[in-house]
Amino acid sequence: MSEQMLRAEKLDAGDDLAACRSRFVLDDVVYLDGNSLGALPAAVPARVDDAVRRQWGELRIRSWTESGWWTAPERIGDRIAPLVGAAAGQIVVGDSTSVNVFKAVVGAVRLAGQERDEILVDATTFPTDGYIAESAARMTGRTLRPVQPAEVPDALGDRTAAVLLNHVDYRTGRLHDLPSLTAAVRAAGAVSVWDLCHSAGALPVGLDEHGVDLAVGCTYKYLNGGPGAPAYLYVRREHQDRFDSPLPGWNSHAEPFGMRGDYEPTSGAARGRVGTPDILSMLALEAALDVWDGVSVDAVRAKSLALTDFFLECVAEYVPAGRVECVTPVAHAERGSQIALRCADAGAVMGRLIERGVVGDFRHPDVLRFGFTPLYVSFAEVERAARVLAEVVAAG
Amino acid sequence: MSEQMLRAEKLDAGDDLAACRSRFVLDDVVYLDGNSLGALPAAVPARVDDAVRRQWGELRIRSWTESGWWTAPERIGDRIAPLVGAAAGQIVVGDSTSVNVFKAVVGAVRLAGQERDEILVDATTFPTDGYIAESAARMTGRTLRPVQPAEVPDALGDRTAAVLLNHVDYRTGRLHDLPSLTAAVRAAGAVSVWDLCHSAGALPVGLDEHGVDLAVGCTYKYLNGGPGAPAYLYVRREHQDRFDSPLPGWNSHAEPFGMRGDYEPTSGAARGRVGTPDILSMLALEAALDVWDGVSVDAVRAKSLALTDFFLECVAEYVPAGRVECVTPVAHAERGSQIALRCADAGAVMGRLIERGVVGDFRHPDVLRFGFTPLYVSFAEVERAARVLAEVVAAG
Known part of the structure; x- marks a missing residue:
């Protein structure tokens, strides 16, 4: 040896x-790709099978209430919250990361106000964030400016509406300084949006503590939620009443079953919901989060x-x-x-x-x-x- | 008796x-709520279990290619296509209905051109379509006008950019005249968007035959895809090269793994993709579509x-x-x-x-x-x- x-x-x-390893299904492969797709947590197969056979197959429509399907996006958001340093009631699960980046960047621009006309985006970002930020800029009449994360403090100014940054760079693995960058964005009067895809579940994030405004992340990497598992959106409590989603689907309505013609957004994290949540994938994610018990x-x-x-x-x-x-x-x-x-x-x-x-x-x-x-x-x-x-x- | x-x-x-009934898991309840959540097709549980245990648990990341995960949105779209009268290559599965309504309405407005400034929407629509159309109007600088479907022909004009209609009204069950309304929209130079949530799987739609421009639909009603199963987007072949999505996520890039900073949309139905597809729900839907074999x-x-x-x-x-x-x-x-x-x-x-x-x-x-x-x-x-x-x- x-x-x-x-x-x-x-x-x-x-x-x-070391004991946590037994919470996963693993073999003799050295799996160093959990930052792309997390391994299968052992609790997932039976829970998904129950969701399919009993909740869907037997209870059918009754499961929206009796199996807690309707409240899953907020309930699972609250399970993710402690992993990223957020108090309950600020995270909602659903849609893909890209869709959540769109909600967050447009929401950030609207929070920042009409007079701020520039969006800064991490020039080294995972491409989808840049593409979606470009669309958000185009649809809100703002200009998108790519900058290196280290140059963000110098690039900030009165024109800055929102700043979209990655906590950890997907390619290099570089961890950016979330506390100081968030503080700089806030000091400039702009709104911060953090992409936590490569940090949540691997290191402390401290969303509440550091004053992050909005954040998004996927759940299929270090959170082991399964292939294409739904992403999440964090909207800081102080912004929730003013959060103005570009995707105001019926799930975010104050009275979703009122079937009203006029849109009145609900309060809290659920304002970030859009359409009917993808239940099978959500419940797989919920089961996957059990691996964090006591960790x-x-x-x-x-x-x-x-x-x-x-x-x-x-x-x-x-x-x-x-x-x-x-x-x-x-x-x-x-x-x-x-x-x-x-x-x-x-x-x-x-x-x-x-x-x-x-x-x-x-x-x-x-x-x-x-x-x-x-x-x-x-x-x-x-x-x-x-x-x-x-x-x-x-x-x- | x-x-x-x-x-x-x-x-x-x-x-x-009658023999098709055995393709579902049913009991002695008279289930007349398949237009809200379709019953469980018998083939689904084993297929989902395989997706979880073998494809995710054993093959892990390799399944993106070896289990066909990456191509699932188009492959499953092609399974839905014959049910709604579409030739292959025009439907992509993914995201919720609301998100697809957003893509379709914004896409329709962009196809219609800058000089057309009004969006017509079915005044009796399922509310989410109206809310999302309102957001699409706001973000593209258009005006939204709710009209009764029967009044659409009179409301059409040079200003009309897009018309969002329901094939079947969710509340009354009224079937609208898709062929003649689509023809009227086209004759006015506007772009039609049909919501097929309450028709697909229950009656012929004839998207190709009747000249529909864009369509969306859910898969958890008459298509039995499971709770919150991913929705789909149809973009008529002749429009695909000009379809300009408001949600240009990396999955719709011509070179999704090129990780390029600039966005170049791919061709075909995949242009309607956004982020990583929700694989477990997609594969449940794929299994569910087996009930249509020979029907x-x-x-x-x-x-x-x-x-x-x-x-x-x-x-x-x-x-x-x-x-x-x-x-x-x-x-x-x-x-x-x-x-x-x-x-x-x-x-x-x-x-x-x-x-x-x-x-x-x-x-x-x-x-x-x-x-x-x-x-x-x-x-x-x-x-x-x-x-x-x-x-x-x-x-x-």
């Missing part, structure tokens, strides 16, 4: 979250950093010099829960890694991306991933 | 669709009319005069697949009907709504429903 293998053994023995996000963050530190050490020791270059910041304060390695033949390398049972993903054009889900990734797996990577690039 | 019971027996014996929509329509005719006859015979008034048109050409009865104490009556095993729904303030799903409702059940209704109102 190598020195790093022994270290992994010790780290696993001292890992307070502290701080402990998750500590293990995440330990996992990525250890991976970087193993890579440095095993992989021939010059074959890969770490794109993810080394400083803890700037690192999410993934490691992105630049590698000339990244596509081919990832293909061979997957054949060898180490699953990460390839991001065009030259990035190997490895996500570390603290609830189910072990240090032994991290060592093995680095070792197999070294063998693959040495052979390539 | 009463005369109507004998007639029901005969009608059931001659029903070519002709014309046969479905014939049985639907026979069921509603028979229900009206039984109600006329059984229910004390003056206790209920039929709101649904008697003429076949104006009737969808439901019967709406006005009844002073409709809420209480529906409660007692449900207790007695006859499930319809109550629509505020005074409507008893009964939906007839030809694939699983029998004539014997129709007779029983009318009989129990008579007993309930006589006792009330």
Whole structure:
């Protein structure tokens, strides 16, 4: 056994979250792609089966009330809330991340007022945020300006209506400074919108504490909600009464079953709802959130950093010099829960890694991306991933 | 056995669709609420379980290609296409009906061109369509004008950009004249948007044949896709290259995995996609569509009319005069697949009907709504429903 293998053994023995692994369905693959699709929580299959056979099949329409379908978007939002530092009543689940970005950016522009005519967007963002922000700008008569997150404080001004930022960059794994950027946006009188896709469930977010105005996130990465599971929208309590959705579907009406011709928005998080919620996917997500019972996000963050530190050490020791270059910041304060390695033949390398049972993903054009889900990734797996990577690039 | 019971027996014996009932999970409840939530198709539970345990749990991220997740929105759209008279390649599944109404109305306005500044909307519409159309009007700088469907031809003019209509009225069950209204809209140079929620799966629609421009519909009523199952969007082939979505998410990009900063829309139906599709609900819907194998929509329509005719006859015979008034048109050409009865104490009556095993729904303030799903409702059940209704109102 190598020195790093022994270290992994010790780290696993001292890992307070190690027991959480049994809450998931896993095999002998080293799954470092939980930042793309989280593994299946063990509680999900039986709960989905119950939703299908009993709730839909037997109770049918009665389940809207008797099985709590109607209130699922807010109820599940309240389950996500503590994971992102939000008090209850501010998060609603439903629709895709892209649709929620649209609600949030248009909502932010409307909160900011008519005289502010510019939207700033993270120039390094996951593309959909930029595309949707462009549409929001076009439809609200604002101008969209892409800026590097670090340049946001200088770009802010009296014209700034809204600022759309990613908490963790999907490609590099860089963690942006949410507290200070949010404070700067607020100080400029603008409205902040954070995309939490790559941070929620992997590290503390502190939405309430840091004064975030609006936020969106997906639930199929570190929240393990399943493929295409519904996303969520956070609207800070102080803004809820003025939140003016561009998608005022009947589910957000004060009297949804009144079938009124005039639209009167409901209060609270439910104002972010649109149409009939996608119940099967919602209930899968609800079951998936059981894995968080008794888990502290701080402990998750500590293990995440330990996992990525250890991976970087193993890579440095095993992989021939010059074959890969770490794109993810080394400083803890700037690192999410993934490691992105630049590698000339990244596509081919990832293909061979997957054949060898180490699953990460390839991001065009030259990035190997490895996500570390603290609830189910072990240090032994991290060592093995680095070792197999070294063998693959040495052979390539 | 009463005369109507004998007639029901005969009608059931001659029903070519009777065998389809075994494709569903049913019990001894008379379920006349399939126009709110379709019953569970028998093939769904095992298929969903496979999607959860094997596709998600074992293959995980590989399922996006190996299990066909990525192409599901278009593939399932092509399964719906023949049910609404559309050739392949024009329907995409995903998002809620409300979100699709937004895409369709904004898309229609943009197709119509800058000089047309008015949107007409069915004044009797299911409210969400009106709310969303109002938002679309506000965000595109158009005026929204509610009109009765019958008055649409007179309301059309050079100013008309788009017209949003319901094929079947959710409340009264009235079937609007899609061919002639569509032709009138087209003749005026405007763009038609049809909401098929209450017609698709119950009667022929003929989207291609009648020159419909855009259409949306849900899949959880007569298509039995499950609670909150994803909706769909039809964009007529001739418009696809000019369809300009207000929700240009990364799934609609020509190169979705190119992660490009600039947005270039893909071609075909996929241009209507937005974010990551909700896979579990999509695959439940896909399994649900198996019930249509070998079924002709014309046969479905014939049985639907026979069921509603028979229900009206039984109600006329059984229910004390003056206790209920039929709101649904008697003429076949104006009737969808439901019967709406006005009844002073409709809420209480529906409660007692449900207790007695006859499930319809109550629509505020005074409507008893009964939906007839030809694939699983029998004539014997129709007779029983009318009989129990008579007993309930006589006792009330």
